[in-house]
Amino acid sequence: MHGLRLTAWAVLAFLMVPILVIIPLSFNAEPYFTFTEGMLSLDADAYSLEWYAEIFNNEKWLLAIKNSFFIGLCATIIATALGTFAAIGLSNPVMPFQRVIMAMLLSPMIVPLIITAAGMYFFYTQLGLSGTYLGVILAHAALGTPFVIITVNAALSGFDHSLMRASLGLGAPPIYTFFNVIMPLIRPGVISGALFAFVTSFDEVVVILFLAGPEQRTIPRQMFSGLREQINPTILAVAVLLVVISGLMLLTIEYIRARGERIRSGEI
């Protein structure tokens, strides 16, 4: 048992150390990716906030931040709306070709991004959508939908479709039925699906590399070229900010999940 605990902690360290190590490095006063003598002897002068200041003084990074949030939010709205509806239809036992359609709708998650990106480059260029916000948003929305389907589908397990029919049969308009009968039951699934869809877009870089023009540069795209061309600790500062954002996302998801479990077990 002792050996097991040691192994488990070693694996946890392997998971966490690479993420934690960039935090002190991002406060490096020197323009390197390494710990300096001064940093190790905890000399205050060896640390600085200049790389964080650099992010907010650099137009490229500011544009990238703006783009990431704009593209991410637009893609999330499309993916969540379409994915939620589709999941409701797919969870209905009478749905024809359920398995085939499900496999097809989940395929954007499975197909390697390089293939998706190459295909989208060919196809979107023909439609005049490459190098436009619309093109990037549609591409990211398509990549996010599988996650919405999966989470909403899970929230719908045990959903009684006769509730919907009952509401409609009693004269409620379909929109009222959707927002007041279905939505309260699947809200946790919809929110976590939306978060997944947002993170998918927020993280995505391969499709951006092929499809986006200089105006649509996002944070990961900016990091990618930074890592390829000129490595400097601004990237580390951005990385730390992204870790903080992922931490917040994780907390939100866990809160929603715990709440959803309590709702299902009847505590709330």
Added chain:
Amino acid sequence: MPQFDLTTNSNKVQSVLTVEEMAQSRKIQRRRKLIAFAFVTPLLVFVMIAFIAPIGTMLYRSVYNPTVAQLIPDTLEALSDWDESSDARPDDAVLNRFAVELRQLAIDRDSGKLAEEINRGLPGSSSVIKATGRKMKKMDPALLSSEGASLLIATKPQWQTVEIWRVMKKSGAIFTDSSYLTALDLDRNSDDEIVPRDTQVYIQLYLKSLKIALTITLLTALIGFPLSYYLATASPKTANTLMVFVLLPFWTSLLVRTTSWIALLQTNGVVNSVLQYLHVISEPIEMLYTEFATVIAMTHILLPFMILPLYSVMKGIDPSYLRAAMSLGAKPIPAFIRIYMPMTVPGLSAGALLVFIISIGYYITPALVGGTDGQMISNIIAFHMQSSNNWELAAALGSLLLALILLLYWIYDRLVGVSNIKLG
């Protein structure tokens, strides 16, 4: 009394319904199906246009190459009467027409495109075409249409050979399997037989990608298993707390994690410094930009995909099985291997397939930390898309990769069921 069966047996319900009622029931059933379908349709249409159509275009591009046909339509038309199996080059009339077309291409600065395409079929011909193009540019088109053949041959003797014309005619085909042949390291010889190429590139690369993906899968299983087991057997409070350490990396941007590995593995990086400080090594080891960097960074990135399904399966295993085996006299280790491990197979196979499917098509991490020997098949696809502009080959390589992934996806669906995928 059939009426009493109404609530218990739906088959009997039908038997007591009249014909009209049955028609009515079918109609309602159809209506429900339509409603369910109406919910799915918007997304289905969206995914068809935004995702399936692009993939279809890529498959199409792998056999469709109109470049040469668009560049020299006149020459190709003239070449269609020439028998490429003969030992004589096409007659002067064909060469004249080509000389005129090449002159126009050189003026439009398109002769480089033609050179690039023909060079793929006949290495070395690029300079022949470019040099001839520059010469033809200065000529009078009227002269070329009568004396083009001799002028071509005077510029470069290669125009006298049969080889270059064979390749020109072959490259002129709009639909071709040549990209697939290249992608599989095959070629057509002059007798139209399919033979292996002298230099094997892509098969090696596929095998290497498979090897890297398999290594990563094994590593994630090897180090994911003990952690999952520890989490599954720990108290719920400990497990929930420690789970954060698995989920935080899972939620962290993959660019961030790749950046971290660059910081860790570079020559003056953290790993080398620590090893030197501990006197394990005296000189820094080159770890970044190697296959090792690709494998370790991707193992880190994909580990949560192994742990999450494994953990959820292990949590459902009743520990009393193991206790029962041991109380019946089994030693702990054989009991663990023969009783507990088989029950974890569903989680292990789900995690392994997921990790394998994701890693086989990985692009970003190998591109950033892999150097030259840590590149995978995706990187060469990106290279042919962006640098060499050989889109047909990129599409053919992508299609083969897609076929492999879809096969694995199908197996995953059989084994695990795609609708059983859980997140977080």
